Amino acid sequence: MxxxxxxxxxxxxxxxDVTALDGVDLHVREGEVFGVVGRSGAGKSSLIRCVNLLERPTSGTVVVDGRDLTALAGRGPRAGAELRRARSRIGMVFQHFNLLSSRTVQGNVELPLEILGLPGRERARKARELLGLVGLADHARSWPAQLSGGQKQRVGIARALAGDPGVLLSDEATSALDPETTRSVLALLRDLNRQLGLTVLLITHEMDVVKTVCDSAALMRDGKVAESGTVSGLLATPGSELARELFPLGGATPAGEAETGKETVRERTVVDVTFHGESTGRPLISQLSRAQGVDVSILGAAMDTIGGRQVGRMRIELPGRREDNAVPIGFLRERGLTVEFPEAAGAARAPETPETPETVEKTR
Ligand SMILES: Nc1ncnc2c1ncn2[C@@H]1O[C@H](COP(=O)(O)OP(=O)(O)OP(=O)(O)O)[C@@H](O)[C@H]1O
Structure with missing residues (x-):
């Protein structure tokens, strides 16, 4: 898409010269919610602004719904009109809502319809329909100043949907909202995505947003895509930085041991295990212990719901060196668990890790 x-x-x-985007290859599939995360200055806003040509890319191409917008942008006044038409099929939601205080709620939603040249009565009908869709049917005559932040963002979303877009771009749409309102706005985005088949590309600095609504995600660093893939694929990828941030297992390694070198003295292997889908409910660690006769120490564990699916992570310690533990590690991998070694996390992928799922691209 x-x-x-x-x-x-x-x-x-x-x-x-400041290079904000440095050769970004991104693919967002039709009907998915795709989150772009990254530190401040990584290039997220530049990316989203280049996707709808609010910002003109220095080079490269942007194809949305089969149309090369970058080609449309470069061919005189008629191309300008074509670009405007193509852009009307791309809705945009902003962090600070960008509502006109001099217009009512309905007037704000009607604005893009006026620009599209819809007659008055049709504009009013469409605006009321959209306000109903975002749960604000009763606020059509209110003024933006009379609304809460969450309601303002709903108006922003209704306005973004005015041109019947196939794509919705969201630039930190929930960053100015409290956690509860954030949840309700994310639920609305998810509903719209499902109900209307909308493709949503959102940028955020909150991993919780990715956890709650995204099917896929990309991590940007220094203007490049460092990692991208489906959320479930990323969670199953050993060494994935995004997976670690989505689901941290911090503090589970006993403090100070790495520096004191006890790890080698005690000859132990610390392993991070990720459970997905049905494996989350299976007693695989006790099976490992029984079947292989291994004493497993649990250093930390957590469960979470990511993209509507339960995921579990556990940091365990096995006696002996890594090479002595090939059989227990194989036991876990054969049962569909992702196994990685925390000391190698963040470094290049260890050679013995299983093949990367097809859904995950790593461009580091
Ligand atoms: N209009 C501009 N003129 C000059 N430099 C810019 C402009 N817009 C962005 N930049 C620079 O481009 C880089 C990427 O900025 P961008 O806003 O895209 O990052 P970001 O990941 O969205 O950051 P944030 O999360 O803080 O919004 C930064 O170094 C920024 O200073």
Missing amino acids: ITTTGLTKVYRSRGR
Whole structure:
């Protein structure tokens, strides 16, 4: 649905070039909710602004719903009109709502319909229908100043849907909202995604947003996509930075042991195990202990619901060196668990890890 190829954006700022996007290849499939995360300055806003050509890419292409927007952007005034039409099929939701305070709620939703040239009565009908869709049917005559932050964002979403877009872009839509309102706005985005088949590309700095609504995610760093894939694929990828951030198992290794070198003295192997789907309910660790006669120490464990599916993570310690534990580790992997070694996490993928799921691309 959205494909960027070699997308580059260089800003000229105070006499020097700032590369905000450095060859971004991204693919967002039709009907999915795709989250882009990354530190401040990683290039997330530039990416989303280049996707709808609010910002003109320095090079590379953006194809949305089969149309090359970058080609439309470059061919004189008629191309400008075509680009505007193509853009009307891409809704955009902003962090600070960007509502006009001089217009009622309905007037704000009608604005893009006015620009599209819809007659008054049809505009009003469509705006009321959209306000019903976002749960604000009773607020059509209110003014933005009379609404809560969550309600304002709902108006922003209704306005973004005015052109019957196939794609919704969201730039930190929930960052200005409290946690409960965030949850309800995310639930609305999820409902719209399912009900209307909307493809949603959102940028966020909150991993909880990715956990709650995203089917797929990408991590940006220094203007590049460091990692991307489906959330379940990422969670099953040993060494995935996004998976670690989505589901941290921090503090489970006894403090200080790594520095004191006890790890080698005691000859133990610390392993992080991720359970997905049906394996979350199976007693695999006790089976391992019984079947292989291994004493397993549990250093930490957590369960979470990610993308509507239960996922479990556990950090365990096995006696002996890593090479002595090939059989117990194989036992866990054969049962569909992802096994990784925390000391190697963040480094290049260990050679003995299983093949990467097809859904995950790593471009590091
Ligand atoms: N209009 C601009 N002119 C000059 N430099 C810019 C401009 N917009 C962004 N940049 C620079 O491009 C880089 C990427 O910025 P961008 O806003 O895309 O990152 P971001 O990941 O969205 O950050 P944040 O989470 O803080 O919004 C930064 O170094 C930023 O300073």
